[in-house]
Amino acid sequence: MIEQINQTANYLRTRVADMPRIAIILGTGLGGLRNHIENQEIIPYTEIPNFPVSTVEGHSGNLIFGTLGGKRVIAMQGRFHYYEGYDMKQVTFPVRVFKALGVETLFVSNAAGGMNKEFQVGSIMTITDHINLFPENPLRGKNYNELGPRFPAMTEAYSHRLIKLADEIAESKDINLMHGVYVGTPGPTFETPAEYEYFRIIGGDAVGMSTVPEVIVANHASMEVYGISVITDLGGKDITEVPSHEEVQLAAQKAEPKMVELIEGMIEKL
């Protein structure tokens, strides 16, 4: 694994001169951020050694290097989901590579179903913590001490400093930013009403099918993490609307300008 990470990092160093310290995983809802990145150098995943290739509709696969909010960034356009059949090591491989390249701060975004009764479709939520319900932890197996500790703490998986910064930016831009706990599930089914209810009762505010693996690995690698969800549908025992992929995409698109403004504002202040 170490050899693969180094091989990929070395390849990217031959393609890009000025390596960023900030990486962004553009999930559903943040794809439009890429239009704000200046001086783009686009590297398709297909050209990157050892990189998996994204398959899902609405997720194209490129690494985009450039400048955002005055800072150098790497953006992942398209991520690898567990439900696509990738194993946890593949899902989190790009985060390992980012660390090898010197990245210190990771921004992640996703679309999620809302269980919190104060949420509406289109709400945006700072992820303050998560509950890992994936059937496997990405750190299962041999631990490489040079990558991180065997038993990493997850006490501050989402940086309190960045959560505070997000609140400040949101307030200054009049953006209504919620806080909540993200429940990560393998998917690809959306939840039954009883499952949404269950996730709410155990402390979740939103549920989705990504993010948790990457955040675990980023913490293992002692990166600072900020996560954000756009609430694209609501779930619970009294809610009968049926979520669909199209509806999720549409709701995410609507919330996108707010998310973009927030993330760009945060990066400016980093």
Ligand code: HPA
């Ligand atoms: N459940 C799981 N994943 C999701 C949802 C949901 O309701 N909405 C968007 N991603």
